[in-house]
Amino acid sequence: MAKVETKNLxxxxxDNHVLKxxxxxxxxxxxxAVMGPSGCGKSTLIRAMNRxxxxxSGCRVTGEVYVDGKNVYEDGTNVYxxxxxxxxxxxxxxxxxxxxxxxxxxxxxxxxIASGKKLDEIVEKSLRGAxxxxxxxxxxxxxxxxLSGGQQQRLCIARALAVEPEVILMDEPCSALDPASTAxxxxxxxxxxxxxxxxxxxHNLQQAARVSDFTAFLYVGELIEYGDTEKVFEDxxxxxxxxxITGKFG
Amino acid sequence: MTETTKERVVFFALGVPMVMCLIVFFWILAILSSGAxxxxxxxxxxxxxxxxxxxxxxxxxxxxxGAAGIAGPIGILAAVYLVEYAPSxxxxxxxxxAINNLAGVPSIVxxxxxxxxxxxxxxxxxxxxxxxxxxxxxxxxxxxxGTEEALKLVPPDFQEASLALGTTxxxxxxxxxxxAAAPGIVTSVILGIARVAGETAAILxxxxxxxxxxxxxxxxxxVMALAYNMFVRIVAIGDPAESVFGIALxxxxxxxxxxxxxxxIRTYYRRRQPWLR
Numbered sequence: 001m002a003k004v005e006t007k008n009l010x011x012x013x014x015d016n017h018v019l020k021x022x023x024x025x026x027x028x029x030x031x032x033a034v035m036g037p038s039g040c041g042k043s044t045l046i047r048a049m050n051r052x053x054x055x056x057s058g059c060r061v062t063g064e065v066y067v068d069g070k071n072v073y074e075d076g077t078n079v080y081x082x083x084x085x086x087x088x089x090x091x092x093x094x095x096x097x098x099x100x101x102x103x104x105x106x107x108x109x110x111x112x113i114a115s116g117k118k119l120d121e122i123v124e125k126s127l128r129g130a131x132x133x134x135x136x137x138x139x140x141x142x143x144x145x146x147l148s149g150g151q152q153q154r155l156c157i158a159r160a161l162a163v164e165p166e167v168i169l170m171d172e173p174c175s176a177l178d179p180a181s182t183a184x185x186x187x188x189x190x191x192x193x194x195x196x197x198x199x200x201x202x203h204n205l206q207q208a209a210r211v212s213d214f215t216a217f218l219y220v221g222e223l224i225e226y227g228d229t230e231k232v233f234e235d236x237x238x239x240x241x242x243x244x245i246t247g248k249f250g
Numbered sequence: 251m252t253e254t255t256k257e258r259v260v261f262f263a264l265g266v267p268m269v270m271c272l273i274v275f276f277w278i279l280a281i282l283s284s285g286a287x288x289x290x291x292x293x294x295x296x297x298x299x300x301x302x303x304x305x306x307x308x309x310x311x312x313x314x315x316g317a318a319g320i321a322g323p324i325g326i327l328a329a330v331y332l333v334e335y336a337p338s339x340x341x342x343x344x345x346x347x348a349i350n351n352l353a354g355v356p357s358i359v360x361x362x363x364x365x366x367x368x369x370x371x372x373x374x375x376x377x378x379x380x381x382x383x384x385x386x387x388x389x390x391x392x393x394x395x396g397t398e399e400a401l402k403l404v405p406p407d408f409q410e411a412s413l414a415l416g417t418t419x420x421x422x423x424x425x426x427x428x429x430a431a432a433p434g435i436v437t438s439v440i441l442g443i444a445r446v447a448g449e450t451a452a453i454l455x456x457x458x459x460x461x462x463x464x465x466x467x468x469x470x471x472x473v474m475a476l477a478y479n480m481f482v483r484i485v486a487i488g489d490p491a492e493s494v495f496g497i498a499l500x501x502x503x504x505x506x507x508x509x510x511x512x513x514x515i516r517t518y519y520r521r522r523q524p525w526l527r
Contacts, residue, residue, distance in 0.1 A: 050414065052410070052413065052414060055410075055419075079416075080416040080417065080418065081416065082416075083414055083415065083416040084415070084416035087415070088414040090407065090414075092407060094408065094410065094411045095411075096408055096412075096426055097408070097426075097429070097430050106412070106415065110416075110417050110421060110425065111416065159411070163415055
């Protein structure tokens, strides 16, 4: 079933036409990778799905993005609810300058989802969901900055999980991490896709091949190819995709 | 000239002004400490009516804290607006320039404005309140600039992370940006206090008198202040400068205490701001 769908999505930053007529249907409870060379609009595409581009001045959008069949660019859309439903993890781990506990509790507290014991439970559940609980359960009150880069990124994932999203957008979540941490996050992504719809931007081809069920290839703002990951990597329809996969450019 | 000689010349040339500054600094210290002899705990706590300094010290602190109470919140909110919300355009640039200009206005002009506007037109009279408002005008640019710098030092990542969790921008600012910038903001307010602590011209016509019976009982009564008292003693009464050094030392110490508080806050929090590394 389609969880997220874009229809004739066009996006400009001032005069820069960043996304051109993107039509993409993203399946529920699966991992979809968006790959392409730097500056092709990958990040912009996923940021269009929770309207995080809105905060950039000069951003203009035409076309539609449907989440659960509802156009998020429709007038009257509550972007705050949208962003709760469509969570996001960023390129650089960006925990708040607060304790580990407070980082995860931030969302539920602000949205008044829970407090007290119930909040403790949410924090534990989220940290478990991000495969971090066993490493931090004895030091929940330590600063988030005392964690390693990989742990910080998993903390950010836990923070996103705490507001009970349905879709998780990941913007090159491993690009600032070492190989071991990357491997852990990749295992986690597979795990997460059982319950969530994961959309991950990556310029790492191997990563796209390892973690995703579906792969989209973006080139200068255009969707060149989209399909089963296996298919895209083994038998790409477009010559451009093939060249990119075989490392002829990128 | 060989490179080594050049290096020596430069080293010397850079060292001389440094040494001159040190000499002047210690000279000032020496003059100030010559006033130390006239001070003792009794004078500090005795009423001015009995030749003490009590009302002047407390009056000075009243003036400073009150002005900080006005310029602090207004300056911080203005800085948040300018950094986080103001559209980059002509209007913002004009405001920006106006703040710079305000910082450059001579204090006697600010004092005159305070006299005309707060004391006379608003009818506050020669009062603590008029002094607060006038001094806060001098503090504002320092608080705004300092807060702006502190806000800009906070990585935008925090706000982005907060927005992505579905918070409003204002919530993101109050929950993440402001706490992270708090030490810098507090420091800027204290620097503002230190800036106006010795201010005489601004309170000359607006709030000070030479002698009062006790402390002001409301913000609408005049107040005594150390700087004003020194000014009057030297200019109007014609006391020898030496006799005023004691008061100068007290004023110096008050400013120093504020500066030290600022340093303590900064070093304490810097250790807790790993993103500044």
